[in-house]
Amino acid sequence: MAERISEHRLTQLKALEAESIHIMREVVAEFRNPVMLYSIGKDSSVMLHLARKAFYPAPLPFPLLHVDTGYKFPEMYEFRDWYAREIGAELIVRRNEEAIARGMNPKEYGVARCCGALKTQGLLDALEEGGYDAAFGGARRDEERSRAKERVFSIRDEFGQWDPKNQRPELWNIYNGRIHEGESVRVFPLSNWTEMDIWLYIREENIPIVPLYYAKKRLMVERGPLLIPVYPGMEDQLHEGEEPVEVMCRFRTLGCIPCTGAVRSEAATIDEIVAEAAAARRSERETRIIDHGSNSMEDKKKEGYF
């Protein structure tokens, strides 16, 4: 990878890399019990890669935490377990078993309630159970307009809630990691990365990603403007009159099967994905059902959602 533009100057990707590594090291230095939230997506892949760089040659000084909803793609579970083993990371998987036992699903209960129970509550419970005082997340500020307001170190009260109007000023690269007992901090080392940066970095660093990001023919139903995947055993999540068809497509972001749309695409290699991302006229989060509706991301974030 080209490191420098000229002597002693970093490319913008290398400058972002250095910044992210700096943030991760500050957290490990100042917090008692950090954890890295791992969602198996491309941003998580980049964050994890940066963490390996940050603490090399030592193993990761914190575990990975996957808050599972039970609705993820089989390819994601397979990738998660393989990659954690491959890099020798400690992987913790937690689910909101109570809600899962009650049959929580987006079709009957609505997307907001399902996400609230399986993701937000699942995450808050897992953080409390582990006694973590800092949790890394792979959110980027360019993803969504309320995320654009997030600090790198984002303080959460003892209920895990975010108060966007009362955030700590963050100056230079000096991060204030002091918190009271019971409070915690969400840390976003990828704050300044854009979707384009993520793809370029994956390409230049050869970072493994879930194969769902690459285009191939998949079984889908069309729901409004979205392509929703059909997996065996999940037919009950289909809506009236929806007929599965084979479509050449790929996923720009990965979430739960019933709530993650694909886009029609021929991009089957990383170079083609970069070219597609560069030409994209619609944001990647458009394919996430959770984001639709007024204020939805901000409200969820206040409640403790990532």
Added chain:
Amino acid sequence: MTEYDFKLSQEIELLRLVAVGSVDDGKSTLIGRLLVDTKGAFEDQLLAVRKKRGQAHIASPEEIDLAMLTDGLAAEREQGITIDVAYRYFATPKRKFIMADCPGHEQYTRNMVTGASTANAAIILIDARNGVMPQTRRHTHILGLLGIPHLIVAVNKMDLVGYEQSVFEAIRAEMREYCAKQGIRDLICIPISALNGDMVAVRGEHMDWYTGKTLLETLETLSVMDDIDRKPFRFPVQLVNRPQTRELPDYRGFMGTIASGTVRVGDEVMVASSGLKTHIKEIVTFDGNLEEAFAPQSVSLTLTDEIDVSRGDMLVHPDTPPQDTRDLSANVCWIGAEPLTRRKKYLIKHTTNTVKAMVAEIEFRRNIHTLEQEAADALEMNEIGRITFRLQKPMYYDAYADNRVTGSFIIIDTFTNNTVGAGMIV
């Protein structure tokens, strides 16, 4: 499939920007305009903020409520104001820009300081109808204090003053005079209409009398070359890495981000606090060991001798040591709700080092209108002054004017844990 130029993408530089102004100067509109004109905003994001509902396509930027694109919080959209710093990203084939959009309301000046602290260039928005406001002066003064290398004054809403050259000239003259008083030399003034796009990404047809570059051209061509790699070597130690694994029983790496300067294998280095000297054995990275590293790379250093080094220490070259003091004098921008008062104790975080500090003296408060020094017993929120702190142990530093990393610190309230001040060492 369109071809993507990978080679070109590897030459893209990063420019960190901040946009400031008074209420209603149209910052959000300008940023919305930059996002639209550089294709930094996506179609679905634009459709979500179109003025007329139900439209399937955006024919022209006039159909979009540009401010709604950046005001991310519900309270902001309700009140039609920007409360918090929002970070926005856009790119041209030459540069990637990270822009902090800062609120104009006085009570949110602290957020402006936040957004400006990392910036290499600032855009100061002025409403052509109102001219230079008290907030403009306050913000410009803070930008000067924060040492932002390039200041760009964008005189906005030129469409509302009939694109009149004399209006622009008068504002430019006033800003030049104000900046000259505080030693800011690099000032660029551009007349624009963020709403219509004149002189933002395109020249437009209304201001032929202005011969300078458009705002976007200016941003693309500003020098981002700083001499940070040629300054004295400063390496604040973040962490000591001792894996103590079977493969690495004796590895002891000092992790950190090079604050300034360049370091090479074999260099003699000194621990600033103890004066102990040793040599660089290796510069370790995940991608392989390096012969040389420079600011702002994040690396690990191993040393040839086992000397006492821990978090908060700074490695330097012995021939270019930093200054040290227990009586620290600094320009302070106060951002805490409770005032700073004499004899009050705080924590100061400087690079990776946190020390106890007591306010020994409020040397003066700066009147941001007249720039005069005034006597004061306290610094209230949003005020700026010169403070002397007595430190519990010596600090190793450079003046902020010489080094933005080793010359800056934050002040932390020990009771609330909040960040209450920004310090720039003189």
